[in-house]
Amino acid sequence: MKAHRCATFVLVGLSLASNAAFAQESLRAKVEAWTAANQRAIVTEFLDLLAIPNVAADRANIEKNASMLKVMLVKRGFKAELLATEGNPLVWGERLVPGATKTVLIYCQFDGQPVSPKGWAQPDPFVPFVRTGRVDEGGQEVKDVRSLTKFDDSWRVYARSAADSKSPIIAFMAALDALKAIGLPPTVNLRVIMDGEEELSSPNLVPAIAKHRDKLTADVMLVFDGPMHYTDQPTVVFGARGIQTAQLTVYGPKSGVHSGNYGNWIPNPALRLAHLLASMKDDHGNVLVKGFYDDLVPLTQEEKDMLAAIPSDDAKLLKTFGVAKPERDDVSLQQAFQRPTLNIRGMQSAFIGDGARTIIPDRAVAEIDMRLVKETKGGTMLDRLRAHVAAQGYHIVSEDPDDATRAKYTHIAKITSPRREPTAAFRTSPLLPESRRVIAALENVWGEPPVRIRTAGGTVPISQFIDALGFPAMLVPIVNFDNNQHEENENVKLGALFKGIVTYAAVLRQ
């Protein structure tokens, strides 16, 4: 913990006046007191919101969610409207603060992953269940929740989107209510954009910018989404990797041939794919594709310190996954996120197990994903991959080869990319004034610096929107790490929701 404080001190430096810290500590106490007194109202609004199914394809219910969200915003003094798109409507709101010089755009997501009720411990993922703990650790149902006035921090609300991502919306609304009640209004102008197609990769978010640029302009975007660091400490995420996928097919005979009748003679595409994949990356974690790491910029000492300050227990993770050593001995998980990846996410040639037949298969396919960092662009990386395959002696096609092509080339590979465009990485410098203000707000209110993630390993669709908006953005997540996001039994800890109200209040008072 001390190490983290020191590192933050370097980052936040002398801008942190002690009276600000005192004011924020007082803020925390006041918001916590208000929250304790208003748990029933907070939880009730949360349960009401969760009870409206929100799968993006379910347009009627999505519109009910949007209407409720609009009402919730209006109730908090926002000018609000629904912005029509080619898909689901966006919920937009604006609340200007007299005298404020800065504008914050807050992004929330209100759609959720599709549900298959079968795996859930409750009958309906859209009928929220409150439990005394994790259902898989024996958490019991709390009955008559709407009649209670006190809720334990360890209790959990189980429902689709309980964590991803209706609880941040509730925490945000409650933070506004708390600030009003304690007479400490937001210090910044607020704009809000709520997305009903995040789980579809937000296809209508970027197009909305062209039509509504003036409604979305701000100095910084804060994304109220995602889980906190796995220690459940307050967290700010300054970046996420992008992704570029590719499907690689190596061709053998036109159809599978008998491995006895043609073995040692007809080339085997699975072996060829093995050679090709092995040529792309060695067994020590180094991608051998020419130029793969060329665009990277070395980390500064400050950036390295920030990575080192992130709490981590890599040994425990390895044990959890049953892996003796990571790909590279000398690289921590956080360091691993700072570079692009080349990953084989799937591979197949003919069949294994009971379906196996003694044949030389007709083709072998690898599904590849490359995680991108800010400096590495999907298109460029795909070009490099193509050039690598060509350099191994392959003729590259974009469709299954015809007879003439087959007769001409000994080695034929198809490379296709199923995504029309890659999802880019995003990264906001934590040294920007906008970043420092958020870090300081969290440090002041909680008495210790937030976990500052330079780059999350995964990819967020919001990257495209961030890229297109052109101003700094960061994620301020509040939900517990063990929330079963996207899975059965998705849940949020009520303690995390209540802490989130403090976090968002601090951010609104930055």
Place this chain on the structure above:
Amino acid sequence: MKAHRCATFVLVGLSLASNAAFAQESLRAKVEAWTAANQRAIVTEFLDLLAIPNVAADRANIEKNASMLKVMLVKRGFKAELLATEGNPLVWGERLVPGATKTVLIYCQFDGQPVSPKGWAQPDPFVPFVRTGRVDEGGQEVKDVRSLTKFDDSWRVYARSAADSKSPIIAFMAALDALKAIGLPPTVNLRVIMDGEEELSSPNLVPAIAKHRDKLTADVMLVFDGPMHYTDQPTVVFGARGIQTAQLTVYGPKSGVHSGNYGNWIPNPALRLAHLLASMKDDHGNVLVKGFYDDLVPLTQEEKDMLAAIPSDDAKLLKTFGVAKPERDDVSLQQAFQRPTLNIRGMQSAFIGDGARTIIPDRAVAEIDMRLVKETKGGTMLDRLRAHVAAQGYHIVSEDPDDATRAKYTHIAKITSPRREPTAAFRTSPLLPESRRVIAALENVWGEPPVRIRTAGGTVPISQFIDALGFPAMLVPIVNFDNNQHEENENVKLGALFKGIVTYAAVLRQ
């Protein structure tokens, strides 16, 4: 053609007296004349036999087949009985020839592959259809076949086991009838063993030797099964490769992990499998497993000449399969059969296509088959494969690794062999007197040497039986190459069946 004659001359040499050739030529004319006059009886017996379903698992019908075969043998002067086994009965017969000094054991198969009527052009694969040609080339149904007395050579009988392998049984019976009718009885003692479980890999054939050794003893075994060379020339097959399969599993994390959240850090088992497979065989057809080719004995010039004499059109095959070049430029298909193979018959890690997910998979599996030649034994080859994997730094397990094993070893591979024992290769020298007699019989009756296959590329279950019997064996196939064996629309050309009667008559008069 001339090249083949020359090569045969070397092989058969001066043992071929011209009066023998004359006698055989006369034999051909007589058997052909008898066959022409008796087509109706031959075809009727064939249709009757095909009309009894013969899937090995269908015990009731298998017994009907066995009973009919016993009757057919008795009718030809055989002492015949059914030999009980733990599975389906074997049909055995014996016909001793006064004064004969040699005994020939003839092997036939009477069970057939399971059928799925859906893909067939006729309603029931066990209700034979006669067509004027291949059904996929517009062959039309020949009506009222049982009332005809003349059948065109180009007509085909469509039914399960029409080719594999009831037509050799019919040709054999007809040959006996013909020889009787023309007053030229067999010159050798005959023993017959008919197998009703060939498509199950003949599990009860080798055990039968222990109980019935005296009934099975002979100087040579002739296997009346399989298709002729693809030129449809008379063929003798002196060997077949064996097979040893293995399943290779390389382990990653205990369960698939997110390729973003852990990419560049948790090792990818598909990449590791690719490296491992690539280390086993280069892209020029050379297996790199230590000792893989050690047991091979160089071919003699005579053996090389025999290979060269086999009619072949490798370029046409490559075109058919849509492959520009074979694995090795300098090796013909027949040469390729003389060496063991290491083939990847299936490979999988997670999923491809619509099922692909952005994960680091938990494992990657390759199904391997090694085709064996006479000198390379399955167990030894499997040991060499294991040693190779170990030499690449892998800890080898036989079950999925437990936590302690996972914590200890960075590289873990499982190697299992689903077959209890490999099927060995067999090979009979074509230079043996028994081989020369069969070759000479076919050359004399047809006026040109048969195609002599040193080693078929594939594997035949009969290998085990040949191995256990301990005397020379060879296959004398008679059915057309394009017979859709094991598939829908299995068929035999009537011309091939009629020619087969001459071939078998010659063999019985060797």
